[in-house]
Structures are given as C-alpha cells and as structure tokens.
Amino acid sequence: MEMTKLGIGWRPEIALAIERRHDLEFVEVLFENTQCGIPEALCRLKDRGVAIIPHAVSFSLGGAERPDVKRLRRFNRLAVALGAPFVSEHIAFVRADNKESGHLLPVPRTKKALQVVVENVLIAREHLSVPLVLENIATICDWKNSEMEETEFISEILKQTGCSMLLDIANLYANSVNHGFNAVDLLNQLPLEKIAYVHTAGGVVRDGVYHDTHAHPVTTGVHNLLETLLTMTTPPRVMLERDDNFPDEATIHNELDSISKIISNNQNRMTCLTH
Amino acid sequence: MNSNSLTSKQHRDANRTSLKDNNADIDRTELAEQQRQLVNALLGLAPAPPEVDADQVRVCGQSLRRKRARTLERFLGEPAPDTARSIIPEMDDYFERYPGVHRDGPHADFKQYQKFVSSNIIHQLVEQIRTRFTKFR
Structure with missing residues (x-):
C-alpha cells in the first residue's frame, strides 16, 4: 500500500526546524522567493533526498492576461535545477488593470472564464518540462453571476487541461465556513483521484469571517476535514503551510506531528480493513 | 518511476491535452472588465461591481490591506523595531x-515603501528649513 508522505512549506524563518526534522519527504518552495537563487538549506535537503516542489502565487492563471512566458521559463529553470517532480500554481487571478492585488482572487465561474483559464494553463504547460498541478483558493468575496459551483469549475479545468490537483483543505474549509457549504459535500464533488498533494494551514475567525492567514495554528476543523479526506482517498502527500507569525521549532514540530498522527491513524485503519 | 512524481494515470492525463487541441477563439474582454472592476473595488478605487456583494468586497479589501501592511512590517524586521514603529504610520x-x-x-513593494518614506522625510525637512528661513528673513 502506498504511504502518504509528510511535507512542509519551506520558509527561511523555519529552515532549521525543517532541516532537523528527518521524516519529511518533500518541501514546497515559493518560486517568488527564489529570485536571488536557491538557498543553501534547500540544496542540503535536496542532497538528502527530500523532493522539492516549486510553488507559485503570481502567474495569475485565472487572469484575463496571458501568463508571462519569460517568468514561466524561469519557473521551469527552477524546477529543473531542483529536480522537481512537478510544480504548482493556483486557480486564481492576482492582477487586473495593471494593478497587483497582492492576493489570490476568485475567477468568475462562467463558461467564458473557464475557456480563458484552460488556455492560460495550457500556455503555462507549454513552457514547463514538468507537470503543472493546480490549487483551489480560499475566497472571502465571490461572484454572484457564476454559472458553476466551485467544485464543478475546478473539476472541469482539471479535466480539460489534464492537470492534477493540489487540494488545499484549509481553503476548502474556509470557503465552507464563509459561504455556508458543507465541506464534506465539497470533497465528494471533487476528483480526489487527481490529488497530487494536500495543503493544510491555519487561520482565524475575525468579525465572523474565517481568514486563511497561514499565520495561526491549524484549526480542529481543518484537521477533522483532513481525517475525513483520508477516509475517502489516500493522497500521495500532505503538507503544512506556515507563512507568518512563525512559532518556535517545537511548535512547528508539534503541528507536523498532528498531521503525521492523522496520516498514520488512517494508514493503520486501512491496514486493518485489508486484513 | 520516481516515488515522488505523479501517479502514472496523473502523468497520462497531463500529457493528453495540449494548447494545439484548444483551438477556440477566446474572447478575454468580458473577463478583463470584470476583473478590473473587482481589483479597483478591493483597492478602494471604485465601488463594488454589481456581480459581487459589497460587504464581501469591503471585508476582503481590509484583509488585503492588512496582509500588505503585515508583509511590509516583516521586511522592516527585528533589527530596528523603533525605526519600524516610527514609520508605520506612513x-x-x-x-x-x-x-x-x-x-x-x-520585496519590491517594500523598497518602494522605503523610498516613499525617505522622500516624505526629506520633504518634511525641506519644509522645516523653509519655514525657519522665512521666519528669519
């Protein structure tokens, strides 16, 4: 039986905590943070056999503009240099009207927009020598004129592009809280067999809105959703994302332990079922 | 296959579709206009577009601002917290x-912010000097 691998989002602030953790089989590095070269600590992880996945936040694959080919080539060079098995980016747009929002924003889920996203993803793939994996986002504002549910929109993009999915269950959880959906129903509507890896991250409720901050501990709601996901499928990889308000090493390791425990509990359950 | 790569089915899917198969003549203008309206609303430059709830836009706009401010604060960093505090109001x-x-x-946003703060400080100094000079004349 294939085991689910444990990973974490590599950030310079927690590089040592990551290096000292020997059960990590992959890390994710932000493409936008590698403009000055590949950090030595990442090279050491690579030499140790840890897979490194370049992850981008600024290609705006859901944007009306076509993705920047020069930057895509740079993304590819990074993937090749790191020996990455694949790269990932979001189903979102980040800029319009020559203005950067600084955030991942939802694409109107219309048939016309779907065509644009699919074309952008295919353009991106033309310039990448490794597969591109696509991630769902958390949204506070949403389009009233959407012709499709989020899960249908994502499924259709994956189907038409042949891409695999980076399932961010914290984002799914955030959307279920903020837009009043049942998160398990959302999981049931997604093509779970296409999952390449899973993100978990923390958030906080502020004025009745769940903010996917990546700066707080992973909530019980997200852990529960991960447990549910693991009863439905065995994702190849699960990782923790932490982008700000970095805690000490022990706290980071505790967060990873919690995820690891959920994975091994599920694996034990599966073993019992098959015997 | 490397155990860290995608599953073989995922690989097959990834290789199945290419840009050449996607021949539709895609009109991007409507999407560009919708996105232009939303980004301008989130940045406080225009009202919320009719297709998006105004309250959601307000909350999301605040969240974007908070995130941007927090990122700038992080770049200001630990070594000079007093300096950091003194320029945050800017x-x-x-x-x-x-x-x-x-x-x-x-990072480029932070560099631009530093320049903005510096030019404000210089501007204030010039104003102070001009005021004193005028007083003595």
Whole structure:
C-alpha cells in the first residue's frame, strides 16, 4: 500500500526546524522567493533526498492576461535545477488593470472564464518540462453571476487541461465556513483521484469571517476535514503551510506531528480493513 | 518511476491535452472588465461591481490591506523595531499613493515603501528649513 508522505512549506524563518526534522519527504518552495537563487538549506535537503516542489502565487492563471512566458521559463529553470517532480500554481487571478492585488482572487465561474483559464494553463504547460498541478483558493468575496459551483469549475479545468490537483483543505474549509457549504459535500464533488498533494494551514475567525492567514495554528476543523479526506482517498502527500507569525521549532514540530498522527491513524485503519 | 512524481494515470492525463487541441477563439474582454472592476473595488478605487456583494468586497479589501501592511512590517524586521514603529504610520499614506502591490512582488513593494518614506522625510525637512528661513528673513 502506498504511504502518504509528510511535507512542509519551506520558509527561511523555519529552515532549521525543517532541516532537523528527518521524516519529511518533500518541501514546497515559493518560486517568488527564489529570485536571488536557491538557498543553501534547500540544496542540503535536496542532497538528502527530500523532493522539492516549486510553488507559485503570481502567474495569475485565472487572469484575463496571458501568463508571462519569460517568468514561466524561469519557473521551469527552477524546477529543473531542483529536480522537481512537478510544480504548482493556483486557480486564481492576482492582477487586473495593471494593478497587483497582492492576493489570490476568485475567477468568475462562467463558461467564458473557464475557456480563458484552460488556455492560460495550457500556455503555462507549454513552457514547463514538468507537470503543472493546480490549487483551489480560499475566497472571502465571490461572484454572484457564476454559472458553476466551485467544485464543478475546478473539476472541469482539471479535466480539460489534464492537470492534477493540489487540494488545499484549509481553503476548502474556509470557503465552507464563509459561504455556508458543507465541506464534506465539497470533497465528494471533487476528483480526489487527481490529488497530487494536500495543503493544510491555519487561520482565524475575525468579525465572523474565517481568514486563511497561514499565520495561526491549524484549526480542529481543518484537521477533522483532513481525517475525513483520508477516509475517502489516500493522497500521495500532505503538507503544512506556515507563512507568518512563525512559532518556535517545537511548535512547528508539534503541528507536523498532528498531521503525521492523522496520516498514520488512517494508514493503520486501512491496514486493518485489508486484513 | 520516481516515488515522488505523479501517479502514472496523473502523468497520462497531463500529457493528453495540449494548447494545439484548444483551438477556440477566446474572447478575454468580458473577463478583463470584470476583473478590473473587482481589483479597483478591493483597492478602494471604485465601488463594488454589481456581480459581487459589497460587504464581501469591503471585508476582503481590509484583509488585503492588512496582509500588505503585515508583509511590509516583516521586511522592516527585528533589527530596528523603533525605526519600524516610527514609520508605520506612513503606511496609510503609502497605500493611498500606491494602491496596488508593486508588480515585482512584496520585496519590491517594500523598497518602494522605503523610498516613499525617505522622500516624505526629506520633504518634511525641506519644509522645516523653509519655514525657519522665512521666519528669519
């Protein structure tokens, strides 16, 4: 039986905590943070056999503009240099009207927009020598004129592009809280067999809105959703994302332990079922 | 296959579709207009578009602002917290002058913010000197 691998989002602030953790089989590095070269600590992880996945936040694959080919080539060079098995980016747009929002924003889920996203993803793939994996986002504002549910929109993009999915269950959880959906129903509507890896991250409720901050501990709601996901499928990889308000090493390791425990509990359950 | 790569089925899917298969003549203008309206609303430059709930836009806009401010604060960093505190009030003016994040990302946004703060300080000094000079004349 294939085991689910444990990973974490590599950030310079927690590089040592990551290096000292020997059960990590992959890390994710932000493409936008590698403009000055590949950090030595990442090279050491690579030499140790840890897979490194370049992850981008600024290609705006859901944007009306076509993705920047020069930057895509740079993304590819990074993937090749790191020996990455694949790269990932979001189903979102980040800029319009020559203005950067600084955030991942939802694409109107219309048939016309779907065509644009699919074309952008295919353009991106033309310039990448490794597969591109696509991630769902958390949204506070949403389009009233959407012709499709989020899960249908994502499924259709994956189907038409042949891409695999980076399932961010914290984002799914955030959307279920903020837009009043049942998160398990959302999981049931997604093509779970296409999952390449899973993100978990923390958030906080502020004025009745769940903010996917990546700066707080992973909530019980997200852990529960991960447990549910693991009863439905065995994702190849699960990782923790932490982008700000970095805690000490022990706290980071505790967060990873919690995820690891959920994975091994599920694996034990599966073993019992098959015997 | 490397155990860290995608499953063989995922690989097959990834290789099945290419740009050449996607021949549709895609009109991007409607999407561009919708996205232009939303980004301008989130940056406080225009009202919320009719297709999006105004309250959601307000909350999301605040969240974007908080995130941008927090990123700038992080770049200001630990070594000089007093300096950091003294220039944080300039952030609101900075956001008004540059509503969107710098195109080259958060670090470039921070560099632009530093320049903005420096030029404000110089401007204030020039004003002070001019005031004193006028007083003595």
